[in-house]
Amino acid sequence: MPSTRFLGSLSTPRVDITIDTGNLFFNHALEGFLKIGSVAATRSIAEDSFKAINGGKLSKHCLERSLKKMCKEGAYWGSVAGVYVGMEYGVGRIRGTWDWKNAMIGGALTGALVSAATNNNKDQIVSDALTGGAVATASVLLNYLT
Structure with missing residues (x-):
């Protein structure tokens, strides 16, 4: 019986940002903020772009609103991620185990x-x-x- 197989691997590009604040706790929290904040901002702008293209209207007001929403979403989700990553790291340091x-x-x-x-x-x-x-x-x- 004939069969076909797919061999290979699929991977996503990886981007690592290294910012050294001199404190491992702050390094982890800042990394979480930047990574998740950028994802949230990108999602927000993609969603607003789709709405603008689908609706057929693009104005200065729409762009300003999208930029404000992008910054707000990025800051909110980045802050939540930064707090979580910092908490997880802090708990690991306190417990002494990972x-x-x-x-x-x-x-x-x-x-x-x-x-x-x-x-x-x-x-x-x-x-x-x-x-x-x-x-x-x-x-x-x-x-x-x-």
Whole structure:
């Protein structure tokens, strides 16, 4: 019976940014901020570009609004990522070990901090902490599988 196979590998380009602040904690947090912030800004501008092209209108006002949204999204998600990466690194330093539990604790702390900064509902803060811990843990465990 004839069969075909695909042999080869598929990989994405990798860009590494190295900024040395003199402190490993700040280095990790800044790297997380820059990487995820740039992804969020790129997503935002791509979404707005699609809307402008699809809608058929492009004006100075649309460009200004898109730029503001791009900066806001990049700063927000970059800050969340920076806090998470910093928390995960800090927890690892405190515990003296590097495993999935650091991601779980770092994600829970980040979820609680971001939630507390945006609302005063205690139940929502706890829910966001649980969600942050679950998402971070799932991310690390999925990375172990690949």
